[in-house]
Amino acid sequence: GQNIDQPTEMTATEGAIVQINCTYQTSGFNGLFWYQQHAGEAPTFLSYNVLDGLEEKGRFSSFLSRSKGYSYLLLKELQMKDSASYLCAVRGGYTGGFKTIFGAGTRLFVKA
Amino acid sequence: GAGVSQSPSNKVTEKGKDVELRCDPISGHTALYWYRQSLGQGLEFLIYFQGNSAPDKSGLPSDRFSAERTGGSVSTLTIQRTQQEDSAVYLCASSSGGYNEQFFGPGTRLTVL
Numbered sequence: 001g002q003n004i005d006q007p008t009e010m011t012a013t014e015g016a017i018v019q020i021n022c023t024y025q026t027s028g029f030n031g032l033f034w035y036q037q038h039a040g041e042a043p044t045f046l047s048y049n050v051l052d053g054l055e056e057k058g059r060f061s062s063f064l065s066r067s068k069g070y071s072y073l074l075l076k077e078l079q080m081k082d083s084a085s086y087l088c089a090v091r092g093g094y095t096g097g098f099k100t101i102f103g104a105g106t107r108l109f110v111k112a
Numbered sequence: 113g114a115g116v117s118q119s120p121s122n123k124v125t126e127k128g129k130d131v132e133l134r135c136d137p138i139s140g141h142t143a144l145y146w147y148r149q150s151l152g153q154g155l156e157f158l159i160y161f162q163g164n165s166a167p168d169k170s171g172l173p174s175d176r177f178s179a180e181r182t183g184g185s186v187s188t189l190t191i192q193r194t195q196q197e198d199s200a201v202y203l204c205a206s207s208s209g210g211y212n213e214q215f216f217g218p219g220t221r222l223t224v225l
Contacts, residue, residue, distance in 0.1 A: 033213065042203060042216035043155070087154065099168050100145070100214070104154035 002026045004103035006088050011109045012078055020073045020086050020106045028093015034062050034073045035087040083110045116217035118204050124223045133189040133220045137206030144187050147203045194224045
């Protein structure tokens, strides 16, 4: 079967660093995505990893370990506007029809 | 250019009625996805179109749900004999290829009374 796990909620302080973890078990693997979703809005793309290692983009970084079925999203210099849900999504392989499966999301609360 | 658009933005219907939800993807995008999101929940995959290939319908929850994509562009998701548990936000997304990031539309909020 296919499964993506991430924490339900996290709280962090403005200016701090937070790491949101994601573990996955899928039928094949063809890339992992992170999306941000503010309440009442559609998800927007943050990052994409297909090879092991760290991808950095401004205040956001995403890490992937394919052998461990593990990824994390790192948010630095947290701002109040970063309060949102963060969705981990994995694109499966041929046997899974190449479709993208989303995790339930991690709701991040940034406090002053 | 224009992003993904969906219509209607809100739909209230009575139990047992049929509804049609429309998605206009970004021009030139070959991949189109439908998801369902209940309040406070993650995205539930429904169906995936990629080019001229047969769609992946493995996420459709029952045979009351169907979708088509005409001319490789606009897609319609149809729910027959709606039930209260069908109430959710239905999101459409498109991408320039199956490997690429998805761009989401604003969603259709469906309420079944």
